[in-house]
Amino acid sequence: MLDFSVVVNRWQDLVYGVGSTLALSCAGIVLALCIGLLGAALQRSSRLIFLVPVRIFVEVIRNTPFLVQIFFLFFALPFIGVRMDPTMTAVIALAINGGAYSIEIIRGGVESIPRGQIEAGAALGLSQFQILGDIVMVPALRAIYPALTSQFILLTLTSSVCSSISANELTHYAQRIESETFRSFEVYFTITGLYLVISWLMMTTLSMLGRRLFSYPNQ
Known part of the structure; x- marks a missing residue:
């Protein structure tokens, strides 16, 4: 017999979990975008001292599981004296993981701009800053915006893995409720719906933002 009252009675925990997931994900997304922009800029450098580390970083992160990455940050780094609380570890892990993918997405967009x-x-006398901003970055970001938004939504869903180190987010609260009530179906059915709502809200918000920032001027 299904009993969703166990979920209704703990709605405050689930609402707090949704808020924590959004905060965690947004922090990770902002940092991932910063890493992506910096990494893509360094990849365009002809100096190996900049180019090689970025390429190694991208290959290592893209070819290892996120769970291993967050375990490394949380359990391995303390052996060399680096200790972080679960929430900080989760944000950094999301930023690093999302940043590696963002580097490649942004690099592809920049390289799509015709030389x-x-x-x-340059022939019109524009400065390097104007060329980078108006001729390179704006058209490149317009082209890659759908791919970036998809990656950021995926990163938000990936944040559920952060429950493995007891970071405060939705899945962590769901696991706590399930362990206390033993109503697995009701709990995980509910958070499945909540993740769908989170994804839809992010997709809608990012789509509106994209139309506002990157839509072509009216002719």
Whole structure:
């Protein structure tokens, strides 16, 4: 016999879990975007001292599981004296993981800009900053925005793995409720719906933001 009262009675914990998941994910997304922009810029450098570390970072992160990465940060780093609480570890792990994928997405967008456009900007007397911002980054971000939003939504769903180190987020609270009530179906059915709502809200918000920032001017 199904009994969703165990979920209803703990609605405050679930609401707090949703808020914690959104806060955790947003912090990770912002840092991941910063890492992506910096890494993509360094990848365009001709100096191996910048290029090689970024490429190694991308390959290592993209070819190892997120669970292993967060375990390394939380359990391995204390052996060399680096200790972080679960929430900080979760944010950094999400930022590193999302940053590696963002580097490749942004790099692909930047490389899609024809060289002739950059040369035309220089011929018109635009500064390097104007060329980078108006001719390279804006069109590149417009092209890769859908891929970036998909990656950030995926990163939000990946945050559920952070429950493995007891970081405060939705799955962690669900596990706590399930361990106290033994109503697995009701609890995980409910958080499945909550994750769907979170994904829909993020997708809708990011789509509106993209239309506002990257829509072409009216002719």
